[in-house]
Amino acid sequence: MRNEQIFIQPLSDTSIIITFGNEIDEKIHLQVQSLSKYLEQNPFKGFVEYVSAFTSVTVFYDPLEVLEGSNNEHSPYQIVHQTITSALGKLQTEVGHSSRKIDIPVCYGGEFGEDLEVVADHNNLTTDQVIEIHSSGDYLVYMIGFAPGFPYLGGMSKSIATPRRSNPRTSIPKGSVGIAGEQTGVYSLDTPGGWQIIGKTPLDLFRPEDDTPSLLQPGDRVQFKPITEAEYHKYKEKIT
């Protein structure tokens, strides 16, 4: 991997952050993905876990184990820094990687999407046009954060962008699909929030009982599929 843009610095005394740039775009995302996958497959001694984000990967490590696994005189940070630097040299981002494609059924409007009309009015569209635009987009999961299983999605059309509500709701039910500025996302837990809610999915994005507790992972491609209220309830029955 070419190193001219890559910046490595400590986040804490047990973590190191590798930044590939400061633009949110797919090229940088691929570099983030590629380092993440490398770490999954080649954890070094003292590696604890990693968190990938829009433009960075943060690696958490145990300084004591790092020292035990090394035979030189450097500090734990220097050892990890060297390990990461040599890993970056081995990465292949040019190799096209296959994304998982995930469909998320959404029942738009009504009591499930109280702000659908707000979004339509703000953009001089009909509610059907908003649904059409939102569900025809091809979205990329850049990162998971904010709450367990919560996806930060890229790729929403600017034609349905709408500012956040001026007064956030105290509780938004999990499964709610919303718009905040130029972003769209799905609430994975009941949480307070100021997003404009346009619909709801019957799927659980956070599954604490599963081996992989998040339905979505960085690198996934997501499509929203409009469903009726009757279909929504059918899904719900199937899940429970």
Added chain:
Amino acid sequence: MSIKVLRPGLLTTLQDLGRVGYQKYGVIVSGAMDPYSLRIANLLVGNREDTACLEMTMQGATLEVEQDTLMAFTGGQLTPSIGNYQIPLWRPVFVKRGSVIRFGNCASGCRTYVAVAGGFDILPVMGSQSTYLRAKIGGLDGRALQEGDVLPVSKELSDHAKYFMNLFKEKAEKSFYLPDWRVRTSVTLPNKETVIRILPGTHYDTFTEASKERLYNDAFQISPQSDRMGYRLDGSELARSEASEVVSEAVALGTVQVPADGNPIILLADRQTTGGYPRIAQVISVDIPKLAQMKPGDSIQFSEVTLEEAQQLYMERESELKKIKKGLYVKRHEKTPS
């Protein structure tokens, strides 16, 4: 074997060393706010260091022990007592079946850890028994303890636990027995004004010179709006010299973020996995326990150390815990046990 909750206290939850390895799914680590005290509590009763304990906050619970057991109390001084006797912290305690343990006022610090030999027999979620209240997972149904809860205790005792149980049981004249020795700890409980050591944060250079000076020279008060997720600080407002956009990225335990209002927030056990605010500083690992024992209204004075010093201190802390472990092992093999 179980422990019955007669009164739950202000906020009592099961916590271990947290849910490690799931942050990439957005799952919060949680775990003990003061991991040092939790680890020592476990060592005292012969548990693995990462076994779940009860974490009590400000005002402790009232517990009834339904079988002879070995327990330990560490961390903040919430004045535990059995009958009319106060039970000192930092030592193993044999507690007879039917005893009731009460907690009184919060004399110093604010979080006490209660370890029981064998640990709690509760299904882990994602490899941890820690309670994460917001997602209602882990611990006892993902919630704080309530009156009437019954906590099942594991019957699997280590050799350490069996040895001290038998030794203390023979000596016990009251409903409990205490040895005359205790573990000596290096972490002192905070007082009204406490020094917390920091590293520069990842956006430190983007703050104004005046803000950097204020960070080290001024005292910051812990706001009442503080919890397991983070401590909000009142005091000097901190400002950035460039309003560059911060792209959301991972945060760590002890990351000091500065939202738009200029009042810093120190992220703690229940922090989110990622954040989009600029980070001015980072509390070093070894000062997290001391910070976690501070209360709203207490005052923090920040002092700067280098990354190398922070990691050196980390090593020293770990070797101290190893020494404690070894000391307990030696105690168990003394010819004339005290």
